[in-house]
Amino acid sequence: MTQSHTRLAGVAAHLPETTLSTAELEDRLAERNPTLDLPRGLIHEHSGVRRRHIALPHEKPSDLAAHAARRVLEDNDLRAADLDLLIYAGVSSDAVEPATGHIVAAKIGACCPVFDVRNACNSVLNAIQVADALISAGRHRRVLVCCGELPTAGTPWTVASAEEYVTVAASYTVSDAGAALLLEAGSEPGVLAHRFSAYSAGWQAAVSAVDNLTTDPWAGRPTIGPLVVDSAGLVRGIENIDYAVFHKPLADLGLTWDDFAAVCVHQATLPTLWWFCDQVRIPQGKVVVTIAQHGNLVAATLLVQLARVVGSGRVRRGDLVALVGLASGASAGIVVVRW
Structure with missing residues (x-):
């Protein structure tokens, strides 16, 4: 196979419509921990987060990834059948086994090979690295990198103490989202x-x-x-x-x-x-x-x-x-x- 370049054909994001402000989150924490005096303003002061997105109760990481995947395909007048490879690159996953990429592929109707790449918040970057290597080597011509993040599923709504609250404070800054990037073989490097x-x-x-x-x-x-x-x-x-x-x-x-x-x-x-x-x-x-x-x-x-x-x-x-x-x-x- 001949060597080619990798171009960025399209990108899409899916942000759930339901949001929760930091003030609303603190209200909910106060209601569920009535015996604790949890400090107000700590989350915003230390993180700068004012609002986060919350997926629908029935949605899983694969759903969020599929929303973004469908959008980027539609934007490029493509069908899922046009994909050569799908790489799922989210921290969140639907299950330990199988690879969440299979679930996303099934939901969008893709029939190409799939696998997952996972390296915390650098998962997508590593997936781009892998996709570029495969496209440049002529192994694939059209690769979809996607992820669905559902970190709010791990929100600790009850805590044992104010000290524990501080320890898990990062869990109150996360947000749900889906994203997809379409990479293709091209004559000019992207x-x-x-x-x-x-x-x-x-x-x-x-x-x-x-x-x-x-x-x-x-x-x-x-x-x-x-x-x-x-x-x-x-x-x-x-x-x-x-x-x-x-x-x-x-x-x-x-x-x-x-x-x-x-x-x-x-x-x-x-x-x-x-x-x-x-x-x-x-x-x-x-x-x-x-x-x-x-x-x-x-x-x-x-x-x-x-x-x-x-x-x-x-x-x-x-x-x-x-x-x-x-x-x-x-x-x-x-x-x-x-x-």
Whole structure:
């Protein structure tokens, strides 16, 4: 098979219409923990999150991914039968087995090979890396990368103490979403570079346990344990990652951050976002900010941001975009694309 380039054909996002403000969330927590004096304003103060999206009670991660997948196919006048490969790249999954990619494919009517790629909030970036390798090698011509995130299923509505509330506070910042990216073989490169790094010794800084995973994944919404985060430990993990992972691809391409129409950066909290941008010298005006009004969208974050800037016209065909990933583990990465 001949070598080809990978172009970005389309992107779509699905954000559930139902939302929950941080004030409303705090009201609900107060009602369910009447004996505790839980501090008001803590969530917004430390995360910047004002609102998050909540999927419908019957929806699963595959449903959210399927919504976005159908939209990107429709936007490109394609059918699911036109896909050569489907890669599911969400942190959330419908079941331990089979791969959630099978469930998404069945729901949209695809008959192509599928598999899952999972690396916390960098799952989508790693899936783009894999898709680019397969397309460039001539193995596939049209690949759909999709994810469906349902992290609100793990929201701990009752806590034993104010101390526990602080420990699981990250669980109150997350948001449900679906996203999809269509990649195709092309004569001109769309995926220009990708580079990744990890500091795996810091994996314990952010953990969502599977101890509470339901034994019947089809009975109601899937459940997971709360996200327990050691904020200081997570920051140390990010600091231990060599920031050359972000700078070298740009240098190799002869680019600076100013050359990009938009820089999409994973966002767990607003303060951490601006701290990180300062560390790697990303101009704030280039960043697509979603954390305040949409919460932490987990692995869907970067594609939701890309869909927003493409949909608004901020990014047009031929423009450069950087997708910058940060994830628990800890891992970091960048994918440089020309839209």
